[in-house]
Amino acid sequence: MRFGSIAVIACLAALVGLLAYGVASKQTDTSIDQAVASGKRIDAPLATLPVLGRSGSASLADYRGKVVVMNFWASWCKPCIEELPLLERTQRVIAGRGGTVLGVNYKDVSTDALAFVHRFGLTYPSLRDRDGRLADRYASRAFPETFVIDRRGRIAARRRGPVDQRWLDATLPRLLAEHA
Amino acid sequence: MTLLALVLVMFAAAGPASLPDVEDEVMCVECGTALNISQSAVADQERAYIRREIARGRDKQQIKAGLVREYGPGVLALPDDGGFNLAVYLVPGVLALLAAGALALAARRWRRGGREPAAEDPGPQLAAADERRLDAELAAFDR
Numbered sequence: 001m002r003f004g005s006i007a008v009i010a011c012l013a014a015l016v017g018l019l020a021y022g023v024a025s026k027q028t029d030t031s032i033d034q035a036v037a038s039g040k041r042i043d044a045p046l047a048t049l050p051v052l053g054r055s056g057s058a059s060l061a062d063y064r065g066k067v068v069v070m071n072f073w074a075s076w077c078k079p080c081i082e083e084l085p086l087l088e089r090t091q092r093v094i095a096g097r098g099g100t101v102l103g104v105n106y107k108d109v110s111t112d113a114l115a116f117v118h119r120f121g122l123t124y125p126s127l128r129d130r131d132g133r134l135a136d137r138y139a140s141r142a143f144p145e146t147f148v149i150d151r152r153g154r155i156a157a158r159r160r161g162p163v164d165q166r167w168l169d170a171t172l173p174r175l176l177a178e179h180a
Numbered sequence: 181m182t183l184l185a186l187v188l189v190m191f192a193a194a195g196p197a198s199l200p201d202v203e204d205e206v207m208c209v210e211c212g213t214a215l216n217i218s219q220s221a222v223a224d225q226e227r228a229y230i231r232r233e234i235a236r237g238r239d240k241q242q243i244k245a246g247l248v249r250e251y252g253p254g255v256l257a258l259p260d261d262g263g264f265n266l267a268v269y270l271v272p273g274v275l276a277l278l279a280a281g282a283l284a285l286a287a288r289r290w291r292r293g294g295r296e297p298a299a300e301d302p303g304p305q306l307a308a309a310d311e312r313r314l315d316a317e318l319a320a321f322d323r
Binding site: 007008011014015018021074075076077078107108109110112130131132 | 229274
């Protein structure tokens with residue numbers, strides 16, 4: 001076979017490979033859901049992000065030793081806004097028991113997000129995931145989404161969709177009772 | 181005339197932006213489509229942000245910079261040059277090189293084909309006896 005033909009076939013194979021990689025990389029990662037469903041706890045992905053409404057940045061790692069109710073939300077997401085009062089009530093209950101709610105504000109205009117923080121008097125912090133990279137690592141696809149991280153930094157529960165009091169009551173007490 | 185056109189272009193570039201002017205250069209950050217064809221809650225928020233910035237007298241570049249501050253560089257219609265997105269820049273170049281190579285090869289073959297015509301087809305061969313008879317008959321016609 002001549003060199004020209006080999007080169008053309010190699011280039012076509014490379015293009016097909018590139019296309020296959022592109023398609024494969026867009027597949028939804030289900031490892032977190034599978035782990036939670038089987039009762040396994042895997043390390044929660046970490047990222048250092050700017051804090052909403054304050055200077056400086058923070059990471060989930062800063063909350064090691066606490067039970068963290070990590071809630072992905074955005075001001076343009078109506079169900080996210082509807083659950084903010086419940087999350088604030090939860091914060092008031094768990095703050096004294098070694099837990100915290102941690103908002104992760106997703107692809108949002110900071111002033112719009114802060115307007116809701118003030119409107120609902122949210123006392124828990126929110127990090128700004130402005131380009132959605134942290135959400136990608138949690139394979140987030142339908143907002144709001146909430147992940148409960150145990151005191152050792154592992155994902156113990158997840159809720160893809162709005163949380164309700166019953167789910168929080170079934171999830172948080174046993175985790176708050178655990179030691180680091 | 182050229183100077184006037186230049187001044188008008190400079191004025192247009194530095195002046196306040198319009199929504200359609202910005203919309204076609206940014207993406208809906210959640211839908212993955214250009215903002216001017218996107219209908220979603222986050223697209224509405226982006227448009228509201230752009231309108232607010234226009235009302236504040238910001239030009240297009242300032243608005244785009246503000247959008248990047250809020251949503252990250254992915255909000256720009258031009259993708260970044262990292263990771264898989266690098267393919268957006270590399271693949272057209274590779275394809276252009278391949279096309280140029282194929283054209284050069286085709287041109288070379290065509291030129292070579294022009295200089296060296298294919299050997300003429302001699303047609304079916306006559307048997308020696310038939311050839312002698314044909315020669316004799318042709319010679320008879322010549323007489």
